[in-house]
Amino acid sequence: MQRGQESPDAVKVRTLPVQVAAHLTRRIVSGEIEDGRAPSELEISREFGVSRVVARETLKILASLDIVDVAQGRRVVVRPRAEWDYLSPLLIEWLPAEIVGELLQELHQMRVLLEPELAAMAAAGMTDETLHRLRDEIDRMSALEGDPNAYLEVDHEFHMEICRAADNRILDRIMYSARWLGTASRRITNEAPAGLCRATAEHTEIYDALVARDPAGARAAMRRHLSNNYSTLVAEKGKQTKRAARRR
Amino acid sequence: MQRGQESPDAVKVRTLPVQVAAHLTRRIVSGEIEDGRAPSELEISREFGVSRVVARETLKILASLDIVDVAQGRRVVVRPRAEWDYLSPLLIEWLPAEIVGELLQELHQMRVLLEPELAAMAAAGMTDETLHRLRDEIDRMSALEGDPNAYLEVDHEFHMEICRAADNRILDRIMYSARWLGTASRRITNEAPAGLCRATAEHTEIYDALVARDPAGARAAMRRHLSNNYSTLVAEKGKQTKRAARRR
DNA sequence: AGGTCCAACTTGTCCTATAAGCTGATGACA
DNA sequence: TGTCATCAGCTTATAGGACAAGTTGGACCT
Numbered sequence: 001m002q003r004g005q006e007s008p009d010a011v012k013v014r015t016l017p018v019q020v021a022a023h024l025t026r027r028i029v030s031g032e033i034e035d036g037r038a039p040s041e042l043e044i045s046r047e048f049g050v051s052r053v054v055a056r057e058t059l060k061i062l063a064s065l066d067i068v069d070v071a072q073g074r075r076v077v078v079r080p081r082a083e084w085d086y087l088s089p090l091l092i093e094w095l096p097a098e099i100v101g102e103l104l105q106e107l108h109q110m111r112v113l114l115e116p117e118l119a120a121m122a123a124a125g126m127t128d129e130t131l132h133r134l135r136d137e138i139d140r141m142s143a144l145e146g147d148p149n150a151y152l153e154v155d156h157e158f159h160m161e162i163c164r165a166a167d168n169r170i171l172d173r174i175m176y177s178a179r180w181l182g183t184a185s186r187r188i189t190n191e192a193p194a195g196l197c198r199a200t201a202e203h204t205e206i207y208d209a210l211v212a213r214d215p216a217g218a219r220a221a222m223r224r225h226l227s228n229n230y231s232t233l234v235a236e237k238g239k240q241t242k243r244a245a246r247r248r
Numbered sequence: 249m250q251r252g253q254e255s256p257d258a259v260k261v262r263t264l265p266v267q268v269a270a271h272l273t274r275r276i277v278s279g280e281i282e283d284g285r286a287p288s289e290l291e292i293s294r295e296f297g298v299s300r301v302v303a304r305e306t307l308k309i310l311a312s313l314d315i316v317d318v319a320q321g322r323r324v325v326v327r328p329r330a331e332w333d334y335l336s337p338l339l340i341e342w343l344p345a346e347i348v349g350e351l352l353q354e355l356h357q358m359r360v361l362l363e364p365e366l367a368a369m370a371a372a373g374m375t376d377e378t379l380h381r382l383r384d385e386i387d388r389m390s391a392l393e394g395d396p397n398a399y400l401e402v403d404h405e406f407h408m409e410i411c412r413a414a415d416n417r418i419l420d421r422i423m424y425s426a427r428w429l430g431t432a433s434r435r436i437t438n439e440a441p442a443g444l445c446r447a448t449a450e451h452t453e454i455y456d457a458l459v460a461r462d463p464a465g466a467r468a469a470m471r472r473h474l475s476n477n478y479s480t481l482v483a484e485k486g487k488q489t490k491r492a493a494r495r496r
Numbered sequence: 497a498g499g500t501c502c503a504a505c506t507t508g509t510c511c512t513a514t515a516a517g518c519t520g521a522t523g524a525c526a
Numbered sequence: 527t528g529t530c531a532t533c534a535g536c537t538t539a540t541a542g543g544a545c546a547a548g549t550t551g552g553a554c555c556t
Contacts, residue, residue, distance in 0.1 A: 015508070040537065051510045053301070056538085060305065064312050072538040073518030083424070086417045087335075106418040110362075113419075117361050169334045170354040171361075174422055176331070263539070288506065299541040304507085320507040321549035 017057035018090070020048050024058065025067060025094040028078055038068050038076040065091050087177035092184055100184050101237065107178060108230045112223070114171060115159065119206060119222040120215035122165035130165045131211060134158060138203050145196045152182035158203060162210070162222075188237055202228060265305035266338070268296050272306065273315060273342040276326055286316050286324040313339050335425040340432055348432050349485065355426060356478045360471070362419060363407065367454060367470040368463035370413035378413045379459060382406060386451050393444045400430035406451060410458070410470075436485050450476060 014022075024044070027033050039047065044055035059076060062068045065085045069077050085091055086103055095103075122130075137158045144151040156179055163175045202225040209217035262270075272292070275281050287295065292303035307324060310316045313333045317325050333339055334351055343351075370378075385406045392399040404427055411423045450473040457465035 017508095042537085053509065053511090057305075057308065059538090060308065070538075071518085072516070073536080075518090075537065082412070082417065082420065086421050103418060106416045109416055110418050110422070113362055113365050114358075164330070168354040168357055169330065170351060170358050172330070173334050174358070265539095290506085301540065301542090307507090318507075319549090320547070321505085323506065323549090 016050055016054045017061055020044065020050060020054065020058040021061040021090075022094045023048070024062065025065075025091070028067065029095060029099075033078065036077050038062075038078050040075060061090075067091070087174075089177075089180040089183075092180045097187060101188055104181070104184055104188065104233070107181060108226070108233075110174075111178065112226055114175065115163075115226060116219040116222045118163050118166040118168075118171060118175070119210070119218035121168070122162045123210050123213055123215040123218040125167065126165060126210050126213055130161060131207075134161055134207050134210065137161065138200065138207060141196075141203065142200045145200065148196065149182075149186070151196055152186070155199070155203075156182055162206070185233055188233070198228065199225070264298055264302045265309055268292065268298060268302065268306040269309040269338075270342045271296070272310065273313075273339070276315065277343060277347075281326065284325050286310075286326050288323060309338075315339070335422075337425075337428040337431075340428045345435060349436055352429070352432055352436065352481070355429060356474070356481075358422075359426065360474055362423065363411075363474060364467040364470045366411050366414040366416075366419060366423070367458070367466035369416070370410045371458050371461055371463040371466040373415065374413060374458050374461055378409060379455075382409055382455050382458065385409065386448065386455060389444075389451065390448045393448065396444065397430075397434070399444055400434070403447070403451075404430055410454070433481055436481070436488070446476065447473070 024033070024039070028038070033039075038059075041052055041055045041059060044050070044058055045052045048055070050058075059068065059070050063070045065088055066079055066083050067085075069079055092100060092103065137154050141151055141154045141158070144154060160172075160175060163172050166172075202221065205221040206218060206225060209221050272281070272287070276286070281287075289300055289303045289307060292298070292306055293300045296303070298306075307316065307318050311318045313336055314327055314331050315333075317327055340348060340351065385402050389399055389402045389406070392402060408420075408423060411420050414420075450469065453469040454466060454473060457469050
């Protein structure tokens, strides 16, 4: 990925404020912290044994995710969950698998609304350079069908390439936010998603429509791809749930 | 607005780090700071006469907007503009009117893709409570046609109410990000947008479709509304540009 | 020429102190 | 008794200095 600041599998050594923010968020989600009343800088500092600077940056992080409201003089308050920034990979990482599953569905709904149109827009103004990169990504994907993690990286790259070709910074940013999809779906299914082979075929269909500068075709191909993609995820999730039930 | 942490017209006394971040961003946009090389904590601290804590938080803000990359030991680097977080009201506020104008168009494109569907989804599961609130907002808008600023506040509230009724946290968050639209369009047209009266009529059409639980009708009404809305904005912008040209 | 290692620079964290803003309780006054 | 001004005690905002830890590029050695 050209864009990602996050390295593929690197042991993410997160800074202290991020770790503390994760702890606090999980505590808020679990209901351990009553709504509307979050710990102050000093309390965080004492409880986690960190300096006030770190406690401060922790609150800044939570505030930037719209999890809490911070203002001078007032005490920190937890904001309603509906207003949290669910587009942030950071927050997603901290949420329990159950909620992430729901969000994954909502994300899919969003993609269905946007991506087919993005593909159509991209088809209209497609350049040879972009086509070349897309071709390259498809080749890489078909070589990576044995390595789901790497595959999904390139998959996202492919979709972002199309998005960028649609030439709309706002939509580009929105789709970029969907970059947690890969990680999250892996967290759900907890193993290799099936159907990578079919995915490659579908990507090729999209590519062909883009080569032909055919907006309607690109839109349709993308719609099919997303639909299949999601069915696979749901099926995987179902299988895993059943397995979990059997173990009990 | 239930959601807004930003007070309507309050003289926003921004914190020092935000002010400095605004300065730096403007400097980066203007090209004064060469790409890939941003000032360090100490340099910011010295140049703006602020403490290192403030300089540090400044960089944290810029990093959270994906304007720069920060990591221990490495110097701060400016990221490609295409990757900045254009969904953030903070960033929008710092950008020159010219770029904001472009973004406004891209935002409209996004709304056209999402809001009609949101309206349809909302129509399917519409509750009486939501209808009541929507009715109330329409009444307030028609009373506020003389006060564009206040009108636009309620306008956004109305659209968010529908979005919330569609029951999708991801889409809700995306539309919430569009809250800078009002302010930004005012920055562009620099005066009362015309056609508030027609907007009220269109809102009522949407409302009627929602009352009837008619997804297709809601979708169509929303589409009309957005289209008219944007034409008005473009017309206003054109008028203003012409005026500016005459002054020269 | 190539590789090793270190010095300089950068961000991460800690400590302490003061300024500025909010809240609730106390108490004066009507 | 009710109302309002005031203030003490809490909170965050900013400052300055110190050390730890990570990165980079150049000096130095082989």
